Amino acid sequence: MGTLLVKVLACGVCRTDLHLLDGELPACRYPVTPGHEIVGRVVASGSRFPGGARVGIPWLGWACGECEYCRRGRENLCDRARFTGCHIDGGYADYVLADERFCLPIPERYGDAEAAPLLCAGLIGYRCYALAGEARVLGLYGFGAAAHILAQVARAEGRTVFAFTRKNDFQGQKFALECGAHWAGDSDTPPPEPLDAAILFAPVGALVPTALKSTRKGGRVICGGIHMSDIPSFPYAWLWGEREIVSVANLTRADGERFMQVAAGLPLRTEVHRYPLERANEALADLRAGRFTGAAVLIPASADSQKRGLI
Numbered sequence: 001m002g003t004l005l006v007k008v009l010a011c012g013v014c015r016t017d018l019h020l021l022d023g024e025l026p027a028c029r030y031p032v033t034p035g036h037e038i039v040g041r042v043v044a045s046g047s048r049f050p051g052g053a054r055v056g057i058p059w060l061g062w063a064c065g066e067c068e069y070c071r072r073g074r075e076n077l078c079d080r081a082r083f084t085g086c087h088i089d090g091g092y093a094d095y096v097l098a099d100e101r102f103c104l105p106i107p108e109r110y111g112d113a114e115a116a117p118l119l120c121a122g123l124i125g126y127r128c129y130a131l132a133g134e135a136r137v138l139g140l141y142g143f144g145a146a147a148h149i150l151a152q153v154a155r156a157e158g159r160t161v162f163a164f165t166r167k168n169d170f171q172g173q174k175f176a177l178e179c180g181a182h183w184a185g186d187s188d189t190p191p192p193e194p195l196d197a198a199i200l201f202a203p204v205g206a207l208v209p210t211a212l213k214s215t216r217k218g219g220r221v222i223c224g225g226i227h228m229s230d231i232p233s234f235p236y237a238w239l240w241g242e243r244e245i246v247s248v249a250n251l252t253r254a255d256g257e258r259f260m261q262v263a264a265g266l267p268l269r270t271e272v273h274r275y276p277l278e279r280a281n282e283a284l285a286d287l288r289a290g291r292f293t294g295a296a297v298l299i300p301a302s303a304d305s306q307k308r309g310l311i
Contacts, residue, residue, distance in 0.1 A: 004100045005044035006055060009303045011091030012037025012116035013275075013283045013296035014145070015203065016059075019227045020086065021284065028086040035091030035298070036061075036084040037119035038098075039112045046100040054112075056104040056260075057096060058119045060251055061088045076250035083250070092280050094300045104256045107264035112303070114270045117295040118263055121145035122270075123251045126259040128199045128224040129153065131246060135196035135219070136160060141187055141211055142202025143172050145295035146224065148179045150199070152268050155180035162191045164207075166290070175293040179269070190214055199224055208245060209234035217241035224248045272297045 017034045019025050038057035045051040062082040063075035070078050084090045084098070106115045125146035132138060138154050140147040141164045154161050163176030163184040173184035183192050187207060194216035200207050203225045209232065211221045218241065226249075239245070271294025275283040283296040 002046045006040035008040045009112040010039045010116045011035040011298045024227045033089035034085040037116045038091035039115045048100045056119045057098045113272045113297045116297045117270045122149045125150035132197035137196045139195040139198040141200045143176045146201045151179045203228045205229040205231035212238045220244045
């Protein structure tokens with residue numbers, strides 16, 4: 001298998017791109033073209049995807065396949081792994097190159113822009129969800145692109161979902177309820193009942209002890225971000241009772257395949273806000289300021305013109 005040349009149709013804007021912009025990911029290559037939620041059309045085909053096929057290009061762009069982590073099915077922890085929009089130029093562009101072994105098929109039920117958030121917000125959210133095990137009551141801290149997808153999956157599978165937002169973010173709380181949450185409130189407000197598991201998508205270390213206090217014995221707090229501010233000290237009593245704190249790092253191809261099967265079977269609604277590619281900085285600024293719910297997606301001019309029949 002080889003390298004695909006892919007014409008970008010849409011690329012999601014992720015909070016990881018902000019961490020990259022702010023220099024908080026020192027392992028990444030600078031300069032680099034960001035963007036790792038890429039939906040595109042194959043121009044130069046490989047052995048797995050023919051020309052014209054629609055593919056998704058996620059964060060994990062390459063792994064060695066030889067190290068201990070890769071051999072154990074944990075390629076997300078490979079020390080030599082390369083990530084799209086971090087070590088490999090990403091989708092804030094008209095065309096990208098990608099290792100076809102790490103590309104994913106996109107369920108036909110989703111349009112290009114609607115599918116883009118599935119490639120990271122969906123995938124990382126789903127890996128966090130897997131670590132929550134059989135949690136019946138699930139708390140989601142930070143209700144953005146990942147949480148609005150995961151809430152729908154969890155609700156469809158019969159879980160109870162509580163959403164936590166910034167203080168007095170009534171718009172975000174309303175959005176969470178529309179996405180299937182049973183309850184929504186400020187992040188410092190105790191939930192209606194103790195959590196079996198909490199997933200933190202907001203990169204705020206202070207939320208770790210807050211979530212622990214709301215988690216029942218034997219529960220788990222899962223940190224889903226690639227970067228987080230420092231976790232403040234807290235009493236051991238909040239951790240005692242076999243509670244756990246775990247982090248999620250990256251994803252595997254198996255994660256991607258499983259989640260795309262879930263997405264193909266569920267009518268997930270991804271709320272997207274489209275920006276022309278040349279307004280990428282505006283999209284990033286709006287993400288930082290929390291000016292929209294759901295996810296921002298960049299559309300290259302060539303893809304937009306093609307869709308409108310201009311080229």
